[in-house]
Amino acid sequence: xxxxxxxxxxxxxxxxxxxxxxxxxxAKCASCHKSNYLAWKTSSHAKTFKxxxxxxxxxxxxxxxxxxxxxYTADKKCVKCHVTGYRxxxxxxxxxxxxxxxxVSCESCHGPGSKYAVLHDEKMYGFEKREATDLGxxxxxxxxxxxxxxxxxxxxxxxxxxxxxxxxxxxxxxxVRKAYHPKPRGKxxxxx
Numbered sequence: 756x757x758x759x760x761x762x763x764x765x766x767x768x769x770x771x772x773x774x775x776x777x778x779x780x781x782a783k784c785a786s787c788h789k790s791n792y793l794a795w796k797t798s799s800h801a802k803t804f805k806x807x808x809x810x811x812x813x814x815x816x817x818x819x820x821x822x823x824x825x826x827y828t829a830d831k832k833c834v835k836c837h838v839t840g841y842r843x844x845x846x847x848x849x850x851x852x853x854x855x856x857x858x859v860s861c862e863s864c865h866g867p868g869s870k871y872a873v874l875h876d877e878k879m880y881g882f883e884k885r886e887a888t889d890l891g892x893x894x895x896x897x898x899x900x901x902x903x904x905x906x907x908x909x910x911x912x913x914x915x916x917x918x919x920x921x922x923x924x925x926x927x928x929x930x931v932r933k934a935y936h937p938k939p940r941g942k943x944x945x946x947x
Contacts, residue, residue, distance in 0.1 A: 776867035776891045778845035781860035784868060787875060788861070791936035795860065798936075803837040804828065804850075804857035819912035836905035839863045864901055866893040899925040 785792035840846020
């Protein structure tokens with residue numbers, strides 16, 4: 756009886772792990788959201804990993820007490836906010852094995868896309884926002900905590916006391932929309 760109980764317990768754990776959505780990468784999002792993807796490619800979010808490289812943003816790094824000539828691309832305190840899905844299923848592991856996850860991409864703001872992609876494929880745009888959120892989809896335009904995970908991260912040396920330009924005003928950033936894609940046009944039952 757104990758063996759059967761243990762087998763059942765292990766089966767439930769495996770199912771729970773498989774039930775979680777995984778990261779699929781921005782290129783897969785682009786197949787349906789091409790204009791958003793193209794806008795993102797030129798955004799500051801897309802380029803976030805590059806600023807961790809030696810010699811990039813020297814003045815800002817010096818001001819924050821960082822060595823501007825150091826390579827921060829493997830520093831977990833930095834990387835977690837400069838990549839997509841850091842150390843999560845399907846997400847960024849390191850630049851060699853998961854280069855497509857470098858930078859803050861779609862899934863950083865919208866959550867892992869594997870289950871959403873299936874819903875989207877099945878119903879295209881004929882689904883309710885609730886259906887997507889039930890599958891783990893996030894919407895940074897609706898919930899500032901999505902953005903604040905990094906923009907108010909206590910481990911970041913770039914904060915408002917260092918320079919007022921680092922103050923993050925979520926509502927103002929939503930108006931400007933330079934870091935991510937523009938508002939979608941056309942038919943959609945909800946906003947992104």
